[in-house]
Amino acid sequence: xxxxxxxxxxxxxxxxxxxxxxxxxxxxxxxxxxxxxxxxxxxxxxxxxxxxxxxxxxxxxxxxxxxxxxxxxxxxxxxxxxxxxxxxxxxxxxxxxxxxxxxxxxxxxxxxxxxxxxxxxxxxxxxxxxxxxxxxxxxxxxxxxxxxxxxxxxxxxxxxxxxxxxxxxxxxxxxxxxxxxxxxxxxxxxxxxxxxxxxxxxxxxxxxxxxxxxxxxxxxxxxxxxxxxxxxxxxxxxxxxxxxxxxxxxxxxxxxxxxxxxxxxxxxxxxxxxxxxxxxxxxxxxxxxxxxxxxxxxxxxxxxxxxxxx
Numbered sequence: 001x002x003x004x005x006x007x008x009x010x011x012x013x014x015x016x017x018x019x020x021x022x023x024x025x026x027x028x029x030x031x032x033x034x035x036x037x038x039x040x041x042x043x044x045x046x047x048x049x050x051x052x053x054x055x056x057x058x059x060x061x062x063x064x065x066x067x068x069x070x071x072x073x074x075x076x077x078x079x080x081x082x083x084x085x086x087x088x089x090x091x092x093x094x095x096x097x098x099x100x101x102x103x104x105x106x107x108x109x110x111x112x113x114x115x116x117x118x119x120x121x122x123x124x125x126x127x128x129x130x131x132x133x134x135x136x137x138x139x140x141x142x143x144x145x146x147x148x149x150x151x152x153x154x155x156x157x158x159x160x161x162x163x164x165x166x167x168x169x170x171x172x173x174x175x176x177x178x179x180x181x182x183x184x185x186x187x188x189x190x191x192x193x194x195x196x197x198x199x200x201x202x203x204x205x206x207x208x209x210x211x212x213x214x215x216x217x218x219x220x221x222x223x224x225x226x227x228x229x230x231x232x233x234x235x236x237x238x239x240x241x242x243x244x245x246x247x248x249x250x251x252x253x254x255x256x257x258x259x260x261x262x263x264x265x266x267x268x269x270x271x272x273x274x275x276x277x278x279x280x281x282x283x284x285x286x287x288x289x290x291x292x293x294x295x296x297x298x299x300x301x302x303x304x305x306x307x308x309x310x
Contacts, residue, residue: 029079037083040074048090048106057110064108068118071104072132079128096174097165099124105135105159105178113184117157121202133202139180146221149205156180156204156223158190164238164245168277171195173208175245175279177236182227185261189236191245191272191279192223210278220278226250227260234265245272246285 029037047070050063074080081102085093091106105119119135137157142148145156158178166173173195180188193208205222228234228250236247248265256262269286272279 029083033077033079034083037074037077037080040070041083041085041087044070044074044085044091045087045089048088051106051108052090060108064118067106075122075132076130080130081122081124081128092159092161094160094163096163098172100172103135103160103163103176105157107157107159107181109181115181117155117159117180119155119157119160121152123200145223145225149203149222151204152202156190156192158188158192162238166274166277173277177238177245180225183261185230186227186263187230187232187234188225188227189234189247190223190225191236208278209272209281210275211281213280214283224272224279226263228263228265229253229261232264234263242285243273244282244285245279247271 044067047063047067051060051067054060054063074083077083085091091104093102093104095102101121101123103119103121105117107115107117109115117135117137117139121133121135123131123133125131133152135155135157136153138150138154139156142150142154142156148156150156158176158180160176160178162177164175164177166175173193176190176192176194178190178192180190182188191209192204193206195203195206197203207220207222209221209224211218211220226234226236226247228248234248234250236245238245246269249268249270250263251266252259252262253264254262268284271282271285273282274280
């Protein structure tokens, strides 16, 4: 119940602050604004560390509340989109490849088993005014993750570490790679599509993941994820040279396939290739198994620590 109360308070506060635009014509920082943002960033660094490191849940929640309010105040500064906030290592802050938007995501934990993600999408506006969409983690009350299309206020929370841009029929689609601490026994990594509708509002999910080339085809999905043993170090990453999403093939280390918390990488790799507006599943990416560390991919952000990326 406490989490639900916190979520509702977060939604109310963010809704009031994030969807407001602020006037001004300058396109570059003046010295006063840059100094203000730098000062706020130093304070946000301290609050971010408290969100992660405070021993008592109440203290972590209090730090999270102050962090959110201070971040919003900082982002009201003209042209704040271009301020990198690179000092804040406890929050993921990544820009889309075309600089249309950036996404902040972070996590506050009640205990080892219960986590909530917070975040926001900041748009790059022509006049430098603030336009932000809150990301409200409703995953605890949502089901049917494979087929659900959501908006920013009904979000399957994740900490994003990579944005991939593709186009199809003149429209831009942004693939988000992220992780979810999930539970005390297992972790998830997720792939989902973000696009913006005709009104300019964010949409998560859609008919984008195809398994038609599998030996046993199955219906398309709105998003894809892997779940595996805590600290199992399974990976989902993007290979720029191959232009593929590549992820670890998983098996149960105890031969209990119904228990996802027993799954670990076995040295094989699967993937997705962007074809005609869909990510088409590839059952095998490489012809031979590779030992740990041999895959020609960059290891993404670790579950144990949130840090900024691009």
